Amino acid sequence: MNQKALTFTILKEPLIKNTTNSSRSTWTKDACRKEASKFESRSEWREKSTASYKKAARSGWIQEFMPIDMKHVDYSSFAQCAIEAELSQSEQQWKEDFPDSYFYAVQNRWVEICCTNIILRNAKSGILVSDLEDCINSAARYQSITEWSMSDQKTYRIAYIAGIVKACSQHMSKKNKRRTISDCIQISKKYKSPKEWKDHDPLSYISAKRRGLFNSDCTKILQTT
Structure with a gap:
């Protein structure tokens, strides 16, 4: 996958669809308050009524409608930051909607990875937040x-x-x-084929290829130095 292609772009549709009152186009403060009362936790509210949760988050109503001790919110967890990033359509919106998780992501240098996670999820890559x-x-x-x-x-x-x-x-x-020729040869012995080697340790594979250690069709590494 081309790393340059993994830039954080505005998504066409939210990754998590609103499953509660999805037809509602306007969420007033009273409507969000009533919606929040249906759920036991912020995570449940966020997952089942994304639109109302995002409106409340942008408006600063979350703590008012569902108060919790912010000291106990584990924003130091990458997973929590990634989940809240997924609810936004751009990095700027993430920063505005969920400033706490964005702040921790910046502090821990996770912003790029959180943004990459959104693209991976949208592309159904199979790579999970836990991975x-x-x-x-x-x-x-x-x-x-x-x-x-x-x-x-x-x-x-x-x-x-x-x-x-x-x-x-x-x-x-x-x-x-810098890997030596000897290093490359030793590493190559771990794998049954060049393809397996390339998949599991691309850095040493590329190093070996650049040093001319493969035969002409790259199917076998030369065992001489």
């Missing part, structure tokens, strides 16, 4: 992309497919360890 969160948590344990890709190939591969390797690795050193 992206695993990528973030895994990448945080390493000091370079090379170390990450070699130590946790599963999350690195998901990040590579999703186009969020750069976003996940902002804390890492800009200088990654």
